[in-house]
Each structure stands twice: as C-alpha cells, then as structure tokens.
Amino acid sequence: MKRIKEIRNVPWVFYDGDCSxxxxxxxxxxxxxxxRNVAFVKLQENWVGKLFALKRDIGLEEMKLLTVxxxxxxxxxxxxxxxxxVWWLRxxxxxxxxxxxxxxxxxxxxWVARHRxxxxxxxxxxxxxxxxxxxx
Numbered sequence: 001m002k003r004i005k006e007i008r009n010v011p012w013v014f015y016d017g018d019c020s021x022x023x024x025x026x027x028x029x030x031x032x033x034x035x036r037n038v039a040f041v042k043l044q045e046n047w048v049g050k051l052f053a054l055k056r057d058i059g060l061e062e063m064k065l066l067t068v069x070x071x072x073x074x075x076x077x078x079x080x081x082x083x084x085x086v087w088w089l090r091x092x093x094x095x096x097x098x099x100x101x102x103x104x105x106x107x108x109x110x111w112v113a114r115h116r117x118x119x120x121x122x123x124x125x126x127x128x129x130x131x132x133x134x135x136x
Contacts, residue, residue, distance in 0.1 A: 010037040013082070014052070014064040017042030021116045022063070029082075036085050062113050076102075076109035 013033070016022045026040050034040075041048060043060050052064050052072065065078035073081055083093035096105045 009068055010039055011068055011082070011085070012039045012041055012066040013078070014041050014043045014048050014066070016060050016063070016116070017044050018060075019116050020120050032086060033082060038082065038085065062109070075113065076106040079109060080105070 013026070015026055030038075030040055043049075043052075043064065048064075051066070062075035063078055065073040065081060067073065067081065080093045080097060083089040083096075095101065
C-alpha cells in the first residue's frame with residue numbers, strides 16, 4: 001500500500017482497523033484496487049474522524065470513501081463506487097444499483113457491517129430473551 005503523503009487525486013477508502021474481517025477484506029481487495037490507485041486508511045486515524053465528523057467510538061458503523069472529486073460516500077454506495085473502478089465488476093455494480101435490488105444491496109451491507117465482529121467471535125450484539133443473539 002502507498003504512503004498517505006504520496007497519495008494525490010485518488011479515492012481513499014477508510015475502514016475499521018480494529019476489525020479483523022475488515023483488515024482481511026482490505027488485504028484481499030487492496031490487491032485489485034491498489035493497482036487502480038485506491039488508497040486505504042484506518043477510520044481510527046485522528047484526522048479521519050475530523051474529516052467525516054465522527055465522534056469517538058461512534059461512527060464506525062460503515063466504511064467511508066472520499067472520491068477523487070472529494071465526495072464522501074459510505075457503506076453500499078462506497079462499495080458500488082469501487083466496483084465501478086474495476087472493469088469486470090462494472091456490470092455487477094450496475095445490476096446491484098437497479099431499483100429492485102439497491103434496497104437489498106444496502107440492507108445486506110448494513111447487516112454484514114453490523115455483525116462483522118460476530119464472524120470472529122467478538123460479537124457485541126446483546127443476546128435476546130431466549131439467550132440467542134438477535135440477528136437484526
């Protein structure tokens with residue numbers, strides 16, 4: 001990955017650096033997106049919190065993206081933007097943006113983001129009255 005000071009006029013992806021699922025995703029997709037001049041930075045960096053007006057320990061619900069033209073995107077919108085930068089993912093991104101699917105795309109992203117710590121056994125979701133974890 002490139003050093004932050006060397007990056008100019010490229011999209012920046014901001015991810016939860018405390019999340020092992022997120023770090024693994026950055027390692028996997030970083031190999032493809034790094035060749036397309038996309039930079040990756042942890043959301044926990046102090047200057048990132050100021051950029052996105054994140055409150056301490058709040059605001060890490062979703063990944064963030066700063067586009068080349070300085071638009072701020074988050075969650076599924078950020079994923080779809082990044083997919084559009086990879087020629088072989090563009091058709092899938094267009095498909096997922098269709099009106100019948102965009103709601104499902106956003107809901108799926110939010111569910112995965114909300115449960116990302118559960119995948120590694122560090123789930124912070126409170127058990128429901130039956131003792132099972134709530135999946136909502």
